[in-house]
Amino acid sequence: MLVWSKPWRIATWAVAVPLFLIIYGLPIGVIVLASFSGQWNDILPSNMTLVHYSKAFRSDSFDALKASLLTGVIASGAALVCGTWAALALRNFKTMPKRVLDLLFFIPSAVPSVSVGLALLVAFSQPPFLLNGTTWIVLIAHFVLISAFTYGNVTAGLARIPVDCEQVAESLGARPFYRLRRVTLPLLLPYLVAAFSLSFALSMGELGATVMIYPPGWVTLPVRIFALSDRGAIFDAATMATILGVGTLIVLAILSKVSNRAAVR
């Protein structure tokens, strides 16, 4: 409770809701609307139709959705483990080494996705690591692109969890791993969920690197959507995007259930 009086609360909403609608409601709405459109040459579309959906369901878009979801979950999961691990391990460091290592873990997000794609393609098309043409390279690319997010979020969370709780846990006989599992990680959970959600969503939408390296048979939704929109089939692209959005939303909703249970208020 921050705004105590009803009129002010309503005033706040009166500003917030339109802001939200303009910035987020409109773009999402337009894409969803486009997915049902036959033509859109006026203010509003005409010839509302479901034909794009029936087309989408007939084609291999489900393989693409599956590829996207799997890539997202696996890459975000790996990034979560790696980022959390790194953030926790970095607690043992102080001052200069800490800053340097901190920077190292942020560097992956300092490289444009195009460069990441190129670099991976070059690096993993030559010995000793021959991974091009396999699903691995896509997973690696997504992992690299999102690893800094999990790391950053977990680090932010670690700065805020109370030391007391961890110390008391230790005094109760909790060894580091047990303490980590039962106290540190649960206290971090809101941040872990935030990190996973972000990186998952980011991975679901990744195109720049994926399009450069994806192997045959592992076409992610954005790659398909890109192919469609690049050739002007925007309504079909919007349809696929809606499917992508709904898929992501479902996963995020499940995650936020987890996070609600963890929220400490």
Add this chain to the structure above:
Amino acid sequence: DEGVVTLYSADGLHDGDPSWYGDQFAAFTEKTGIKIQFVEAGSSGVVDRLAKEKSNTQADVLVTLPPFMQKAAADGLLAAYTPDGADKIDARDKDADGRYYAMVNNYPNFIYNTEVLKEAPATYEDLLDPKFKQKLQYSTPGQAGDGTAMMLQAFHAFGSKEKGLDFLKKLQANNLGPSASTGKLTALVNKGELYVANGDMQMNTAQSTDNPNIKIFFPAGPDGKKTAFALPYYIALVNGGPNTENGKKLVDFLLSADAQKDISSVAKGFPVRTDVKPDDDNFKNLNAMLEGVEIWSPDWAKVLDSLKDDVAAYNQAISGN
């Protein structure tokens, strides 16, 4: 991996439902039992990827547009191969060394919105009219294949690179902004967001069912002549691919008369085999559009050589405003 073949292809032929690729892949697998693995990207992207993967080549067959196919050939990414029926393809449609062959023919063009404009702009000069301010867009040379083609066309129509660049510089006043994609412009023209954009015949024709407000046109140069050049999808066998034998079968199949006869009706492009003469409406329609248009042939080797400088010169020219 006996029963597979990998194809890297520039986008365009897998569009629509049904699509020409879709049909042909199914037919090929049915005939040979070989499954096709397909990777689609921009016309330069596929070549770039092939180059980067050189030490662990994944592709068996490459399909892309000029000048990028020529680039692949020059970089030694392609293997010479004489497919069945190679003799039925015109000399100007194939590499002298037999490294690549045209598969689907196509021509760059312009489109306009028929709702807003009563008739197509007649000349390139007409495009400089202030009424097109912010209402005209073309895909950017150096970023999109069709954009590069449009630059080459301007060079040709105005007689020299200098004059062509001069025109593009003036055109920049009306240009909405750069675009990496040519295909998305069609939708914008259809919607009326743009009045004029560039494109190519195969793609625009394929798009016209979903975009009823667009129409193809060829503006005339200062000499009053309408000109265009062929921008075919080339097919080639990749050097050192994992399944070269299957690759050969696929090249043979896609250049076979059976496959070629569907090109105009399904892919909305022109077949390259001299012995294939389709009689569908679209083929007639395509030919009708080309009537009065003089077809010229760029020297792709030269184009390739100077491409980097030309793009730089173009960027220099348009940033002048």
Add this chain to the structure above:
Amino acid sequence: MERTPHIAKPFVASAAPAASDGSRIGFENVSVTYGALTVLHSFTLTVNPGEIVALIGPSGSGKTTALRAVAGFVRPSGGRILIGDRDVTHLAPYDRKIGMVVQNYALFPHMRVEENVAFGLRAHGAAEDVIKKRVPECLAMVGMSTYAKRYPRELSGGQQQRVAIARALAPKPQVLLLDEPLSALDAQIRRSMLDELAKLHRDLPNLTVLYVTHDQSEALTLANHIGIMRDGKLKAFGGSQSLFRHPPNRFAAEFLGRANLLPVTDVQPLDEQMAKVRFGDVTLSARNHHGLARGSDCLVCVRPHDFRFSRASEPNSISGTVLSVQWQGDVHNITFDAGGETVRMTSAPMANPPRIGEIIAVHFDAAEVTLVPEDASHG
């Protein structure tokens, strides 16, 4: 060994069979610094196995820090800490086998009350049926059985504190560190918790307790020995009774039991035990517990409750002008001015307490008061 039903055998298996002194706590010259600030100076103290030692001292004197050093939450910058015969100075907290209640409770916010209490048991790998039995036992001990399913944020301050106590007791540690564990509780629960602690101590004779409190009656009730801290140093240490009766120095006398310290002169020992001194122009007698030398100056330590109203002619009698009278339920607090010294006395509640400005005479029993050396430690 006799046990009450809810005190089962400690399940925490010590690696080495618990020697009888396995639970001694020893500080050897322990110093602790925070940055440039030293908050514990060469602190030395031993808590014998099975003993309860209370640490008292003003706010900020380093009591919590001393406890945290035993728990392993701070690393001493010098000295050693022993638990039993082990030097634990560099041992991680989880290897020290202690139970601790910290000043702000630090309950785990994401766990229900019962999960909080079960935490230590689980961490020690107790079997599920042991936990099922032990957790309700501990909750019952602190009167929180009905709150087992609540989250800490849904409890009142005192309820949280009780959960913290239950959590520390659950794994039956050999060493218990309590940092003001009853500070948020009312007198009634506090008493019943003290009873529980005393009972626990009877049932587990090897349980060693180091207990920080700011409530002296708590310390006196529960502890065998009391340590008085000030500015990170141990100023006094001794058996509860003797420390109260014969404080070794001014600070200890004032801090524990708020003694009156009357400056007296010319000590004249009478025998082994007693001495005569001069206070202004009256002669007083008192215990010379610290063996002060003839003729020296010192302080006589008189507890507020040692005074009785008297006729001025009685021995050991002083008189003064009443400065304030305050009723406090079970006592009256009176201050009066005797020869320039402000003296505090308490008496049982009176129907007619003296009025401010009235002159009163009070006396005390010579055997109850002690001479304390004058020291420089108190400004």
Add this chain to the structure above:
Amino acid sequence: MERTPHIAKPFVASAAPAASDGSRIGFENVSVTYGALTVLHSFTLTVNPGEIVALIGPSGSGKTTALRAVAGFVRPSGGRILIGDRDVTHLAPYDRKIGMVVQNYALFPHMRVEENVAFGLRAHGAAEDVIKKRVPECLAMVGMSTYAKRYPRELSGGQQQRVAIARALAPKPQVLLLDEPLSALDAQIRRSMLDELAKLHRDLPNLTVLYVTHDQSEALTLANHIGIMRDGKLKAFGGSQSLFRHPPNRFAAEFLGRANLLPVTDVQPLDEQMAKVRFGDVTLSARNHHGLARGSDCLVCVRPHDFRFSRASEPNSISGTVLSVQWQGDVHNITFDAGGETVRMTSAPMANPPRIGEIIAVHFDAAEVTLVPEDASHG
């Protein structure tokens, strides 16, 4: 108006010129629920301007909740809250012009001590030079001057609590809500803080204080009135002395001052004031403050300190077997069994306290003890 140097004029300008009753606190049938749980039931209480009222009660009885309702942190589900004549039930906390110390201090962790104390002044838009003057004043008041530059995490528990008090006092609120503000302090500082509060109250006669404590002597020392809570209800309310002397019911008697409640029968009023009753086969006399009817059964409330050792033949005398003897510094606590009732008594420290099992006789002054009606409220 006379002021001590460090109490400057309150700068908080009330919108309306402060009426003399501008600082009354009123609860009118206030109910508070957390989810399905009602923790305050139709709570009604008035704190008159300039008064100090202490709220006491067992842990979890709703004391904090009542304070939070006045502060505006929880919205009552029913009833009204008044400050002065304003109905503040729906007012935001920042419009209520209160000062509050919460149970866990809630210092702002990212601000230095001095910034914490200055917070309220800044929020009220005080001028920078006023702040410069007032903050050191307040820090001095709680003895924290040397810690002005520290962060809260670098302070001990008691130090944090003192900062919280300084922070609440700094803006000189008219209404002060204190939730166990001295719980982490030792007796000495606690006394000096109580003195400061009393002084503050003398200097700001309109300051109204609602004070939650679990320390009854604190309540009795400081408060004009005391409210005793239980299970979210006000069980007793009255002037401190009268509530202690004549508790209206069993719960109040037991909770405040831990009275012995001996079940007696056959009340025989002697006059307006006194009555005779039977306890087993002895006759006792006591004050009949509540005017109990002839022949009824009731309880006689005897404080532990009301007992004196006596010969068995004295009036108002009972005898019993000693169950326990506990020395607590300034008192001896003794429990004995009298006709099946466990009775507690305290006496001044004795050289030879009775031994367990010994039979003792004690008596009390009839004017000091009160008859209390038997009620069903206590299981």
Add this chain to the structure above:
Amino acid sequence: MAEAAIAAAPAPRLRVDSLWIAPPLLILAVLFFYPLGLIVRASFGEDAPSLATFEQVLMSSRFLDGLYHTIVIAVSATAGCLVLGFILSLIIAFVPFPGAKMAGRLIDTVIALPTFLVTLAFTFIYGSAGLLNETLMHVFSLDLPPIDFLYSQWGVILAEMTVYTPFIMRPLLATFSTIDQAQIEVASSLGARPLRIVRQIILPASLPALVAGGSLCLLLTVNEFGIVLFIGAKDVITLPLLIYSKAIQEFDYTTACVIAVVNVVLSLGLYSLYRLAIAHFGGRRAGLV
């Protein structure tokens, strides 16, 4: 003896604990720093290492133009994200309205939409024949579209703000859920109004999250490629776009690598500046930076 033990003992403990950093570091080294190393090597030319390409690139006006736009867009978009994200999260967490949770989740979903789709949606909304302009032209009978910012730097910035605000909001919301409610209550009882509470209590508490979110946002916006490419704002070129066209369109891998290296340096430079700024504004006090 005792002193020796004290001096010696902590050291090995620290070293053992430090080893925990090895696995993630190793993973990152193989999967990221090795490829990155190849790029750096390639930037020095294919045969004899030289700085020629660097010189050439750094002097070119196109590069400088790109550099300028990259910085302007990244800094403005990040600032916008920080402000918008902070406001929206504050409202969702502290002044929740019915459906606020859902709104929060919907915002997350925006990240999942490929960036070019957001730009497409923008065209439909803010384009000259888009929802907004058509409506305005209709209502006010205008001849020319009144809203015309989409194909400029501002369009790019707005699009990036839309896409990246969730990166601020997520960690912020997580932090808000752990703020001690009692602090807010006490502050308000001391007379602090919501704005002051936000400024003095909530903002400092959310600094770690703002640091994390803002850093990521900054790095993402410096490296954003899709949005710039697909909006096609006139005269707006950024470094990632340059890399793309050099590498893919012009087959000039060396130049692309050079720009990539510069881009990394730029990203890290901006990142460090941002961190310094945060530290200056109080992060160090809270023991964060």
